[in-house]
Amino acid sequence: MKDKIITTLKILFSFWKTSIAIDMEYRLNFFVEIVSVIGNLSGSIFVLSLLFGPNTTLGGWSWNDSLIILGLYTILDGFTTSILQPNLSRIVRHVQNGTLDFVLLKPFKSQLWLSLRVISPWGIPAVISGFILIAYSLAVNSRMIQSEMILLGSLMLLSSLIILYSLWFLLSTLSIWFVKVWNTTEVLRSTLVAGRYPVSAYPNFLRIIFTFVLPIAFLTTVPAEAILGGVSNVYFIGSLVFSIFLFTSSILFWRFALRYYTSASS
């Protein structure tokens, strides 16, 4: 088991060395990305500030607490830029060009290959600024930070990353049948934007959709509640169960889809 993990890590490391080598060819992109993260973040903070007057709350969330949600959203956005977007959008291209053949013929788990073949450094500025925003908000609030909350918060963040990944992978898997599924993943990414604000700030019907249909609540609001020490048991367990369920589904669905893979003809 241990050997297997070490081998897998070695392979992933060799993947990332090549992908970073390709990205480093384009140095300017890095600075553009930093500027774009700063621009996006200040835009979001500005919009958020418009929603707050003195002593007002947004769906029961104070200004400072809302910043934690924004920070979590920024982290997820960075994760999307670094891992999800560059890897999972390739699945469609692989199916279209038939180069998925090469992935399937390697003695390495194809889902792992397709999910982690490339790592793009361009999402790192967003991830770092997300963490800074959370730390800032906690500091300004001068809350007592308990290690338990950090642990629960991290667990919920991990769970939200898995949910987001699994949803994205499930949608990308559809390309085995429908080939072009760019639009569906685009819908996912734009819905994620709704996660910038607390789910309770939305009207009732959207709140239901964002919890049960598109799990926006589990992506940012629930982890923020966990960090603040106010997450209910139902949501906490719900998030874990949901992430395990979606992750398992993504594995099973991929295996099922491969039975229908026809490999683009040559």
Place this chain on the structure above:
Amino acid sequence: MSIITARSLTKTFLVSTKKPGIRGTLRHFFARSFSRVEAVDCVEFDIEPGEIVGFIGPNGAGKTTTLKMLCGLIHPSYGQALVDGDIPHLRHSSFLKKITFVMGQKQQLIWDLPPLDSFKVNAAVYGLTDLEARKRIHELANMLDIDDELKRPVRKLSLGQRMKAELMASLLHRPSVLFLDEPTLGLDVNAQIRIREFLSDYNKKFKATILLTSHYMADITSLSRRVILIHKGKIFYDGDLKKLTESLSPSRSVNIEFHNIYPRQELEQYGIIEEYQNSYVRFLIPREKLSLSLTSILNRFSVKDLEVTDLPIELLISELFKHGKTQNVNIGS
């Protein structure tokens, strides 16, 4: 014992059909109609370890689909394939380490980086140590006569160099079963010859089994003694290439240049005269009469030059596919 066996191997595809024009497009969008295509139909064969077998057929005959089932990329609709004791579509890692699939029209090399970077990734995936990987890269590079090009980005390489690098990437793990789909596609004659020589060397050195498709008959004739002919998903010949040539062309072409000009009537008894130009005559002589006819010609006439050739195999096979004269060939001969 055979290393590759195919039993009733069948693949049926559902293909959506669309009529031309805007009406056809709308209908296609709302209600798709599908038709079944038997890409491979009850194919059976056995291949022994170390054999090189040529897989021949026109476009859409089912060659690539068969190869894809044998290497586990697609699941058969019916029947079974076994490669070195493994069921391909289960794609066990021990099976994948034994095989490779090279496709002339697809590439696995990373476009923006030198081939050496792609080799390193493959070496890691196949669990080769750095030392072993370096040794193998050196060995394959020597066999393929390629060196400095491996340090240049793939996009800067010529098609021939890229194919060599592609072969290296596919053979780094030293597979014992090679599935090659048009490995010389688009290459110039020199590069084609180089690749052929390499494949022959690889086969001898590592006792590898090779199943190869190619539209260039020269690839097949120079590498394999055995061929499998497939048409519309069905095999209609599996056997010796030489025997196939003989059965397709019962006559041989004989070109003779005489010292003198002889009347046509005098020569006609030896075979069909295809060309008659002064002292140069081209005959078609049935194989069973060949030695007798040649002895008589040499005894009776003064011959300056003589050449006996077979009709080009390309011509014979393309005629065969064109007319669908499949019943003329004895299956399994």
